[in-house]
Amino acid sequence: MAEPRPYLAALRYPTLTTTVPKELVHRAAVAEVMLTGWQREDDTRFRVEAQWPRSHSFFTPVDGEYHDPLMAAETIRQVGALLSHAEFGVPFGHQFLIREIGLTVHPEHLKVRQAPASLDLEITCVDVKRRGSCLSGMTYESVVRREGLIVATGRTSFTCVSPAVYGRLRPQRVFRADHRPVALTAPMAPQSVGRTSPADVVLSPIGHSNRWLLRLNSRHPVLFDHPVDHVPGMLLLEAARQGAAAALNRSTFLPLGVKTEYKRYTELDEPCFIEAHRLGPATPGGDERVRVTGHQGGALTFSSLVTAAPDAA
Numbered sequence: 001m002a003e004p005r006p007y008l009a010a011l012r013y014p015t016l017t018t019t020v021p022k023e024l025v026h027r028a029a030v031a032e033v034m035l036t037g038w039q040r041e042d043d044t045r046f047r048v049e050a051q052w053p054r055s056h057s058f059f060t061p062v063d064g065e066y067h068d069p070l071m072a073a074e075t076i077r078q079v080g081a082l083l084s085h086a087e088f089g090v091p092f093g094h095q096f097l098i099r100e101i102g103l104t105v106h107p108e109h110l111k112v113r114q115a116p117a118s119l120d121l122e123i124t125c126v127d128v129k130r131r132g133s134c135l136s137g138m139t140y141e142s143v144v145r146r147e148g149l150i151v152a153t154g155r156t157s158f159t160c161v162s163p164a165v166y167g168r169l170r171p172q173r174v175f176r177a178d179h180r181p182v183a184l185t186a187p188m189a190p191q192s193v194g195r196t197s198p199a200d201v202v203l204s205p206i207g208h209s210n211r212w213l214l215r216l217n218s219r220h221p222v223l224f225d226h227p228v229d230h231v232p233g234m235l236l237l238e239a240a241r242q243g244a245a246a247a248l249n250r251s252t253f254l255p256l257g258v259k260t261e262y263k264r265y266t267e268l269d270e271p272c273f274i275e276a277h278r279l280g281p282a283t284p285g286g287d288e289r290v291r292v293t294g295h296q297g298g299a300l301t302f303s304s305l306v307t308a309a310p311d312a313a
Helices: 006-010 069-086 163-169 233-247
Strands: 035-040 045-052 095-105 117-131 134-146 149-161 203-205 211-214 255-262 273-278 288-296 299-308
Touching (some): 069 134, 069 255, 117 149, 149 163, 203 233, 233 255
Antiparallel strands (some): 095 255, 134 149, 203 211, 211 273
């Protein structure tokens, strides 16, 4: 008689938690998958579950106390890929281009506790576009809750295209085997951009107080989780966060909100310059705002508005 296999019995228990397949969220490393499940409510509304670890190699807790707000942005980004493949039928191999990421967080609900943060996301697809029967893009709104309390809200837009269309959109040099990013440059001092490790710094000094060179470390295990032919959108979001931290002179920086618009592909093999400027006086509530932009070859590639709480100091 065959030996009993306890793991088969375990699979029958619906309360056991695992991540969604990494392929559905465009990650190579299982450890980088934040989503743990989803349910369809109707054609445009979905419930998604996620979990954040108490610590992370890149999305490190801010001041040792708060979950990194950009982990919320990455979680919301993964939702778009998940629903596109699992619910809207986008084939694997199609290319996604983020057009906009907007995020607002509530720090009082971001605190790291003695267990990982279990999250429930309410997703509403408000602008679903199709080319024939195929999804060509959409906008979706996210409400992230932890034990019923709102941790973050977001609005994200993206387009997706077939491999054939993508091949026509992109310069042919990016598909060659010898295509390489620009040389790795020296990082800013981590504390000057709100980081603790030089390996996570994405800005390099060029002798200006508010202008830097985008630093591309293609071996970074999170920002470059898998090979790509352009600068990942999440890396540019991190550049916006670091630029804002530098402009505000914050060694510890927890952004309250960020709204980033991506205007064009940022190429790996050309220098990209990042600028950050404080926008006039603080808001009536005391919040600070910083505009961060990226330019490559004289053209704007992205623009980000970062909001920060008043400096406690």
